[in-house]
Amino acid sequence: MITTPTTPLTASPTAAPIDPATTGAVDPVAVPATDPAGESAVARVMPPSAPLVGTPLAASPTTTRRTTSLAVPAAHQAAVPTVSPAATRAADPAVVPASDPATDAVRLARAYLSRVAEPYPAALAALVAQVGPVEAAERVRAGEISPSVASQTAARRAEERAHADLAAIAKAGGRLVIPEDEEWPRWPLLALENVGGRRCGGEPLALWVRGPHFLAEAVDKAVAVVGSRASSGYGEQVAGEFAYGLALAGMTVVSGAAYGIDGAAHRGAFGAGGLTLAVLACGADVAYPAGHQGLLAKVAREGLIVSEYPPGVMPARHRFLTRNRLIAALGGGTVVVEAGRRSGAKNTAAITLALGRPLMVVPGPVTSASSVGCHELLRDGRAVSVSSVAEIVESVGRFGDDLATEPAEKESDLGAPHGEAMRVYEALGKRNGVSAEVVSVESGVPLERVRALLPELELAGLALQLDGGWQKLEMR
Numbered sequence: 001m002i003t004t005p006t007t008p009l010t011a012s013p014t015a016a017p018i019d020p021a022t023t024g025a026v027d028p029v030a031v032p033a034t035d036p037a038g039e040s041a042v043a044r045v046m047p048p049s050a051p052l053v054g055t056p057l058a059a060s061p062t063t064t065r066r067t068t069s070l071a072v073p074a075a076h077q078a079a080v081p082t083v084s085p086a087a088t089r090a091a092d093p094a095v096v097p098a099s100d101p102a103t104d105a106v107r108l109a110r111a112y113l114s115r116v117a118e119p120y121p122a123a124l125a126a127l128v129a130q131v132g133p134v135e136a137a138e139r140v141r142a143g144e145i146s147p148s149v150a151s152q153t154a155a156r157r158a159e160e161r162a163h164a165d166l167a168a169i170a171k172a173g174g175r176l177v178i179p180e181d182e183e184w185p186r187w188p189l190l191a192l193e194n195v196g197g198r199r200c201g202g203e204p205l206a207l208w209v210r211g212p213h214f215l216a217e218a219v220d221k222a223v224a225v226v227g228s229r230a231s232s233g234y235g236e237q238v239a240g241e242f243a244y245g246l247a248l249a250g251m252t253v254v255s256g257a258a259y260g261i262d263g264a265a266h267r268g269a270f271g272a273g274g275l276t277l278a279v280l281a282c283g284a285d286v287a288y289p290a291g292h293q294g295l296l297a298k299v300a301r302e303g304l305i306v307s308e309y310p311p312g313v314m315p316a317r318h319r320f321l322t323r324n325r326l327i328a329a330l331g332g333g334t335v336v337v338e339a340g341r342r343s344g345a346k347n348t349a350a351i352t353l354a355l356g357r358p359l360m361v362v363p364g365p366v367t368s369a370s371s372v373g374c375h376e377l378l379r380d381g382r383a384v385s386v387s388s389v390a391e392i393v394e395s396v397g398r399f400g401d402d403l404a405t406e407p408a409e410k411e412s413d414l415g416a417p418h419g420e421a422m423r424v425y426e427a428l429g430k431r432n433g434v435s436a437e438v439v440s441v442e443s444g445v446p447l448e449r450v451r452a453l454l455p456e457l458e459l460a461g462l463a464l465q466l467d468g469g470w471q472k473l474e475m476r
Contacts (some may be wrong), residue, residue, distance in 0.1 A: 006293035025466075032143065106132075106134055107176060109136070110137075111206065115310045116157050120201030121153070122201070122419075123146065131188070154320055169284065170226050172285040173210055189328050204326070205308075207306055208306070208307045208310060211302075222332055223396055224254040224330070224352070225246075226262060227345050230260060230343060231261045234364065237264075239261045240271070242268065243266070243272075246274070246387075247274020248274065254277045255279075257296060259279040269303075277304040277305075278299045278303065280306070280323065281315045282313055286313070287310045327348055337374075338368075338374065340370055342373075345373065349383065360386040362387070376435070418470055420449060424443050425472065431471070432471065433464075435468075436451050438453070
């Protein structure tokens with residue numbers, strides 16, 4: 001049982017009882033009446049530092065548009081992005097492109113189903129695919145369902161908290177993203193449907209999201225960086241540097257916000273001014289682990305937080321394994337920086353392989369217990385070794401556009417040192433300069449030949465002439 005203390009990022013998600021007079025509906029999946037006054041309501045784009053609340057705002061002369069009212073009361077609406085999805089993140093990373101909201105009944109139904117079933121509910125998902133989310137929600141409420149669906153929903157089917165959950169995520173500056181939305185990351189999650197029954201669970205029923213970026217666009221070019229919580233200094237340095245470089249290359253860094261490698265990856269992406277996405281095993285409004293409360297608040301302001309779990313849900317061991325499939329699916333590939341023999345990162349690695357995505361591993365010291373899992377993946381031939389950002393981008397990038405280049409070598413026009421030149425090079429002093437005479441004796445090369453080769457080695461960047469003689473410069 002997980003005992004690490006958690007700290008909510010917001011107040012309790014429990015909302016005040018909803019007055020049917022203000023919602024226009026008694027049944028939580030009924031479509032409330034449209035407010036005619038809402039037809040002239042004006043919404044404006046809000047910076048990431050401001051709460052993304054779905055209430056009407058004062059008009060802006062440059063970023064306004066007319067909106068119609070939604071069925072969910074304004075106080076209960078999640079923020080609806082207001083910029084065309086054609087706008088890119090590079091143009092203005094603080095702006096959330098517009099989504100195409102589905103009907104209110106569908107959103108409420110998926111919010112309800114997200115609460116009553118523990119992910120991943122295969123039987124319930126099959127029912128939703130067959131009859132649609134609204135009809136599925138009505139059948140679950142009435143208990144008119146198959147035994148397999150009943151086993152997944154019976155314990156919570158009386159939990160009528162859809163309005164309260166939407167209000168809670170809106171208060172936390174977030175929104176509920178559903179498959180009917182344009183913001184839904186269809187292609188990354190499609191692979192889950194192909195392997196869901198065999199390995200890890202299929203496509204989520206809905207995603208609770210916080211952050212000012214358009215989710216589908218954010219994961220268009222993304223890499224998952226994962227690893228051990230009990231990481232070493234070496235592992236955290238590598239994770240941070242790789243995430244920094246990936247962010248500079250325009251890649252979104254996906255991880256799980258845990259201690260160790262995950263946290264280093266998120267911070268590295270922020271260090272480069274890039275985008276990072278945290279997938280949680282609890283509600284999107286819950287700070288877990290508690291020591292990452294500040295980091296998660298920053299991710300919510302400047303990146304994206306994603307969760308299958310409704311607001312207020314606390315973490316549990318089985319939920320980490322469930323969320324790992326989303327980390328693997330939302331990344332175009334997975335980099336395992338450090339992993340012990342029984343690390344959860346190996347679970348993410350297995351799902352990555354099941355999804356047919358590239359699996360990359362960073363080798364570590366053979367004496368490090370934190371790298372045992374990485375070395376097992378390499379030894380079994382299930383992963384490729386990576387030692388640079390360029391190699392990662394090549395593995396997950398666009399075909400033909402992101403090829404890694406060979407590292408430059410210190411060599412002369414005649415190539416790397418060989419023969420007598422190599423013997424002269426090896427005879428040079430490592431810390432102090434030595435004379436040509438000493439080099440001749442040490443290398444066994446005639447003095448005249450030594451004096452001819454030394455300037456060539458200097459031009460190649462392999463030797464340095466000092467007052468006391470010649471010093472060796474190491475080859476890369």
